[in-house]
Amino acid sequence: MDQDFDALMFQTGAVFTPGAPINERELFSGRKDQVLKIVEAVSQRGCHAILYGERGTGKTSLSNMITAFLARRQAFVVSRTNCDISDTYSSLWAKAFKDIEAAKRRPDIGFGGLRNPLTAPPQDYALNSDTPDGVRRTLQGIAATAALIVIFDEFDRIRRPDAITAMADTIKALSDHAVNATVLLIGVADSVDELIREHQSIERALIQVHMPAMSDGEIRGIVMSGFERLAMEIEFEACEDLVQYSQGAPYITHLLSIYSARAALGARSMIVCAEHVEAGMIRALDQWQQSVKSLYDDAVRRARNPALHRDVLLACALADVDEQRYFVAGAVGAPLSAIRDRDVAPLTSARVLKDLSEPGTGQILHRAGEGARRRYRLFNPILRPYIIMRNVRDKRIAKDVLHRRSASRAEANDPDWTDASTF
Ligand SMILES: Nc1ncnc2c1ncn2[C@@H]1O[C@H](COP(=O)(O)OP(=O)(O)OP(=O)(O)O)[C@@H](O)[C@H]1O
Ligand SMILES: [Mg+2]
Structure with missing residues (x-):
């Protein structure tokens, strides 16, 4: 039996490939x-x-x-x-x-x-x-x-x-x-x-x-088909956690799936549950690109009010975005209130957004447009999942806030990833 776990441990790296494009129809989602x-x-x-x-x-x-x-x-x-x-x-x-x-x-x-x-x-x-x-x-x-x-x-x-x-x-x-x-x-x-x-x-x-970034349904497709290939199961909550942490980035899904699968296999379980995903997430955070970690740390450290800047950044990571990942200042309000458990004056968050997008060290947001057309986006697409996972790990945000925000987003256009008819 041990032999099987070891072989599967190895196989996770062939099924989930954060470093390589997909080459196989069965593992390709959406x-x-x-x-x-x-x-x-x-x-x-x-x-x-x-x-x-x-x-x-x-x-x-x-x-x-x-x-x-x-x-x-x-x-x-x-x-x-x-x-x-x-x-x-x-x-x-x-x-x-x-x-x-x-x-x-x-x-x-x-x-x-x-x-x-x-x-x-x-x-x-x-x-x-x-x-x-x-x-x-x-x-x-x-x-x-x-x-x-x-x-x-x-x-x-x-x-x-x-x-x-x-x-x-x-x-x-x-x-x-x-x-x-x-x-x-x-x-x-x-x-x-x-x-x-x-x-x-x-x-x-x-x-x-x-x-564009992947939809939640497409990300779910990657998780399901990968674990199916490994003949492993993943519990509903664990799968949804993976989807929320991925934030539409398939590379992150592959990375988290490998570590979650290995956490489960290490515990001699063929079923991945939420605690394995949590262990996988912590492991993934340790391995994250140094450039992304430094960008985040510098932005928070140099702030006048680090706790507020950190929360606004998390709200940016949770804000609804357009196809190019841009969000407007107003989109930060609802997640920021959920994080702080009270309303935050729009002027306060607007000031922080300006700070975070000023050129120079600590600039983590890109600013585009003027006046009513002003929009922001996190410099790097990988920052969004990183900021969310880091705050979940540090217990600054509960997982159900993530799930609630996801449920409130329209899923109407989610393609049915299981339908292989186009292929
Ligand atoms: N439809 C998909 N289903 C499953 N996994 C996917 C899918 N699309 C991408 N991936 C995974 O996401 C990661 C990035 O994929 P890929 O290298 O194809 O992206 P890319 O847009 O070409 O990246 P780059 O811009 O760096 O060239 C890889 O780990 C790949 O396996
Ligand atoms: Mg490419």
Whole structure:
């Protein structure tokens, strides 16, 4: 029996992978809207897609799933290129072509794997990665024998504006010539504009897909399918705690799930309960990135009234946010009253928000807009779960305050993660 626990202990790290994108359909949760939009782009000749959102929201995982899904249905050749700061337009396409050439040598996935024998015979084509026209001609040659999906991940890392302009021109050329190839650009950004300013010229050809934080239902999906894979059970309350601590960040869900599973297995239990999640949460807090810990500690330490600043920060972490994680000053009022157990004057909290968003050491909030349009957001998406967990651990907030706030949020749009019909 002990042997099984040890093996399972090890297996937790293969099922929950905070450090790696998902590669397996069964462990992939939700994201139906985003999947549908990208599949639409791939299925429409002349259409391309751009997937953008904050760090760690699951963009690479989503692209893995889509390509795996499409490859099962049709002979697609997929190339995946990670961009880096040294890349030029030409080096990007040279890397992509190398991938495509490699696929040619793998009959299972590439050109030999075509399911439609009537497709045109292979043509000769020269690999030209220097100009948008050269790339378009090359892709046209290749696409005569197999449909292509060309993915450029980490697109935000490209530093050369000319490479980005040329990429927009390429998309335009591929679209105008209706080449049977789909380009998928992926990057960390709040808006498409940040990734590719020239996008107006290719607006009709480029389907824009935003990757928001995950919904509670999607996070629950990660927990349930992971524990199911491990043949473990998780109690309802324990699962809800995990969902609340995650705050829409799948990376945190994976991290907490590993530690919670190991706490349960360490106690020789196949059922994860709330106390295992609590132990997992404390362990995760110890391992948290130092940069995030320091940002929080500095913001509280340098404050004139550390207790008030700490509570306002917690209220910021609990405030209702928009898709870009921004909240308005008024959204802090209700959680702050719940934390302090009494009403706090809006002027007081507004003053603290201003303090916390002043440039210089201790700045932990980003401020945008003026006057009535002023909004704030925590600098780093991982701060939100960190602040909440730290305050739960230090018993400054009860877990039921978290659960009550979550219950009051509309769950109407929660996708049904168990429905695999889109795949
Ligand atoms: N739909 C999902 N279901 C289950 N786990 C997910 C899902 N999406 C992402 N994850 C998990 O979340 C973490 C981040 O995922 P991923 O690397 O795909 O995000 P990303 O947006 O590409 O990140 P980055 O911006 O750093 O490139 C990983 O641990 C991954 O396993
Ligand atoms: Mg990624």
